[in-house]
Amino acid sequence: MQPRINPAKAAPESYRAMLEFEGSVRQRLPHSLHELVKLRASQINGCAYCVDMHAHDAKAAGETDERLFALAAWREAPYYTEAERAALALTEAVTRLADRVDPVPDEVWDEAARHYDDETLATLVMAIAAINSWNRIAISTRQIAGSHRAAAR
DSSP states (O other), rough: OOOOOOOHSSHHHHHHHHHHHHHHHHHHHHHHHHHHHHHHHHHHHHHHHHHHHHHHHHTTTTHHHHHHHHHTTTTTTTTSOOHHHHHHHHHHHHHHHGGGGSSSSHHHHHHHHHOOOHHHHHHHHHHHHHHHHHHHHHHHHTOOTTTHHHHHH
């Protein structure tokens, strides 16, 4: 498989704007939570490039193997806090908007709001939107899993 295009080179201003958006979110969320959200949305969307990137980034930031291995089954795994579970449920709901009539049910929102103040909750929604956008960019342009690490070397 080959990438179709390099979006950073083909549309540098737009790509830079996405990076700035991502950076603004990164500064306002706990790093571990942000990586879990990005990894879970990427798993749902089937974005190998982003799954690879965020699994490695989470591991480098100190995430345990158990938490990374069990993320796709977070509801049944004992490794996550109640606040993280609320964020993961929100991540799944916002990522799967077309899967149900009430895409983000009140109980999912209310549970997240119980754990996060308005600013953090809004930032979490922005983080979920950002990773879903990155997933769509990487999938549609066929970015290769692991290529970001190879390029950094």
